[in-house]
Amino acid sequence: MVYLIGIGLTLSFAKVLSNERLQKDKKNSLNLLLEILCMLPMLIVSSLRRYDIGTDLLHVYIGGFERVNAGINTDNFEVGFKTLLQILGRVSQSPEILVFATSFIFIFFTWKAIYDESVNIVFSLSILFAARYYFISLNVIRQYIGMAIVLYAMQFIVKRQYVKFILLVFLAASFHSSLILCLVLLICDRIKLNKKRRLAYFFIIIIIMTLLQNTAVISNIIDSVAGNFDKYTMYLDPNAVSGAYFAGARFRLIQIVINIIIIIIMLGAYDKLKNDAYYNMFLYFELLALLICLLMSSAPLMERVYWIFGFSQIIAIPQAINAYSNKNVKIFATVIILSLMTIFCVYDIFVLHDHQVVPYYFFFNRMI
Numbered sequence: 001m002v003y004l005i006g007i008g009l010t011l012s013f014a015k016v017l018s019n020e021r022l023q024k025d026k027k028n029s030l031n032l033l034l035e036i037l038c039m040l041p042m043l044i045v046s047s048l049r050r051y052d053i054g055t056d057l058l059h060v061y062i063g064g065f066e067r068v069n070a071g072i073n074t075d076n077f078e079v080g081f082k083t084l085l086q087i088l089g090r091v092s093q094s095p096e097i098l099v100f101a102t103s104f105i106f107i108f109f110t111w112k113a114i115y116d117e118s119v120n121i122v123f124s125l126s127i128l129f130a131a132r133y134y135f136i137s138l139n140v141i142r143q144y145i146g147m148a149i150v151l152y153a154m155q156f157i158v159k160r161q162y163v164k165f166i167l168l169v170f171l172a173a174s175f176h177s178s179l180i181l182c183l184v185l186l187i188c189d190r191i192k193l194n195k196k197r198r199l200a201y202f203f204i205i206i207i208i209m210t211l212l213q214n215t216a217v218i219s220n221i222i223d224s225v226a227g228n229f230d231k232y233t234m235y236l237d238p239n240a241v242s243g244a245y246f247a248g249a250r251f252r253l254i255q256i257v258i259n260i261i262i263i264i265i266m267l268g269a270y271d272k273l274k275n276d277a278y279y280n281m282f283l284y285f286e287l288l289a290l291l292i293c294l295l296m297s298s299a300p301l302m303e304r305v306y307w308i309f310g311f312s313q314i315i316a317i318p319q320a321i322n323a324y325s326n327k328n329v330k331i332f333a334t335v336i337i338l339s340l341m342t343i344f345c346v347y348d349i350f351v352l353h354d355h356q357v358v359p360y361y362f363f364f365n366r367m368i
Helices: 002-024 029-047 057-069 079-091 096-117 121-130 133-137 141-158 162-173 177-188 195-212 217-226 230-236 243-250 252-268 277-294 302-310 313-322 327-351
Strands: none
Touching (some): 002 029, 002 121, 029 096, 029 133, 057 079, 057 096, 079 096, 096 121, 096 141, 096 313, 121 133, 121 327, 141 162, 141 177, 141 277, 141 302, 141 313, 177 277, 177 302, 252 277, 252 327, 277 302, 313 327
16 A cells, blocks of 8 residues: 555656646746655655565665674675765664665656656656566665666766766666666667668577577576676576576566567657657667567576666656657557556566565554
8 A cells, every 4th residue: 555655646746747847847946846745755665664675675785784884795795885885884873774875866866867858757657666666676776776877877878978977887887787788878879770770680689599599508698798797696596596586587478578569669659759869779778678588588687687778668668659649549558558567567566576575564563
């Protein structure tokens, strides 16, 4: 129930903010208040959760906070996250400060990206919830902080402010090393291909990957690349990780279907958006997201890579659907996307209890 209340309040404030922004199209005190009100329900739910909300919160993060501030470095956290823990430890020794700070960072950067870049704030926030991203952020904390920072940083690619983008990607990678992959956007920004060539090259890659899927080639490549990051080599061993890590592979089919529909929607908007830098950037990320879906069975944690490239859907999908002139097509595409995502979210998060973020308890142990 607490999730429904939080989502309802967030979307309601976002709707009012959207109307206000359309009327005045500028920053003012009411806009600022509404921005805060949009973030507040998400922040309250995320930051006031009990320590057993999320598979890793108690042992990895709360335990890591205590170990780092005791001078023990067995967790081997990336430098950015370790520095954050040390700073927070000087402010307070209470673990609540870590839960609040990490929740705030994720929500702040995600919200700023949506507010600055989305053509439809309410729709983007709906995808944030329906695509499970908000719920998973309660558990996969470091990576989702990094993903939020990269989502915000994408605007600097469009503005050709490459130094700012690179610095923000390195900041994101200082929380989770995997985010260094987002530097691929610098290459994508230079690739100028028409729709036919782009699709031709991509489907050639898909065919090759599909043919290699049942061989050891893909797994060997993943092993050799990830093997350079000692901290994550254990995740490549199916015997060393829990069944929860295979969630992406178990539901690969529905993920593939959802991403194919997203690509069809985005390609349908190609003629209107082909010169839009945001669109081209998002399309490359979405093509990569589908490619990763096809590889999910190659390694236990391949879904984590999918999240990196799929997170931009929060802004990409509303932009693509908004480009359609037919109102009925817009409604149909919106309903299809949100329905499929919501069904998957409810089954995965609320029925199977993936990431263990339900049932929800506030930190003072009262169940809502």
